[in-house]
Amino acid sequence: MKFKSLLVGLGLLAGASAALAEDPLKVGFVYVGPVGDLGWSYEHDLGRKGLEEFFGDKVETTFVENVPEGADAERVITQLAKAGNDLIFTTSFGFMNPTIKVAKRFPNVTFEHATGYKRSKNVGTYVLRTYEGRYVSGTAAGMMTKTDTIGYIGSFPIPEVIRDINSTFMAAKSVNPNVKMKIVWVNSWYDPGKETDAANALMDQGVDVLIQHTDSPAPLIAAEKRGLRAIGQASDMSQFAPEAHMFSVRDNWSPYYINIAKAVMEKTWAPKDYWGGFSDEILTIESINPNLPEAVKAKINSTFAAIKSGELKPFTGPIKDNKGNLVVAAGHSLTDVELAQVNWYVEGITDEIPH
Secondary structure: OOEEEEOOOOOOOOOOOOEEEEOOEEEEEEOOOOHHHOOHHHHHHHHHHHHHHHHHHHEEEEEEOOOOOOHHHHHHHHHHHHOOOOEEEEOOHHHHHHHHHHHHHOOOOEEEEEOOOOOEOOEEEEEEOHHHHHHHHHHHHHHHOOOOEEEEEEOOOOHHHHHHHHHHHHHHHHHOOOOEEEEEEOOOOOOHHHHHHHHHHHHHOOOOEEEEOOOOOHHHHHHHHOOOEEEEEEOOOHHHOOOOEEEEEEEOOHHHHHHHHHHHHOOOOOOOEEEEOHHHOOEEEEOOOOOOOHHHHHHHHHHHHHHHHOOOOOOEEOEEEOOOOEEEOEOOEOOHHHHOOOOOOEOOOOOOOOO
């Protein structure tokens, strides 16, 4: 924990002791979207508020929202470091290189980067096992589709998103051998207009269940208008589509932020690669719609339970890619390092990964 010494008088007098006053831990957050996106950045900000609620005046937090990935990110992260923040969370994949660059210039500041893979002496990484939520989503989508066609709205073709597309499709295929998946990329994390257009384009192609890797509730709202189905992303989005919403996969960041702040205060922090999922309740299933068939609700709950217990590991071989190559050997479950490098589609996905 950080302390400052207050020197009483003009010098150190014999027998006088320096008074120690405890400073709050200053914690900065960098968000790629607005805190009102009602998805990814919204949940990170709820995590920040949870940190404040837990520690009270022992912490002082600040955040910067709507930060583009690239040069602007480096500038914002630098400003937070110069402002005296002891701990900085950078919460999007594209903040990875800027975080590493700034961390080299501020070795006494602790940095935590979400969804990346580069670490250093003062940079740790953290990510959610979102593929666990996607496996539950794919299972439900495969059971609910009447057209045997589900849709996925992708943000950027990075390993996290590709991994989740695969998990969704493998799960859907496990309950519906005839299922097909159509994918539309919007090249944005948060753009309600593009997300709406993507949702409508997919539904125009026969998709009747939507899964998204974007941050606004726009796809759910589009599905509601057309009497179709969708699954919420990052936060509980049930309020936006009372009929269309099947359930949401929610990111619950507070426990992680509290643990990291505590480690920094106690000087036990070390750079690690943290993966949080169902088992530690960093990832949760929220608001299963009562209007779903009983069999679907039961399957959602049983799939969630099997993944949480470790009985079901979505990326366990044999798995072939869509070129026919064996990419996961029989009986092998991908390690976290291997999961972070997924750059192939599984067998049955007919699209090509954009470059």
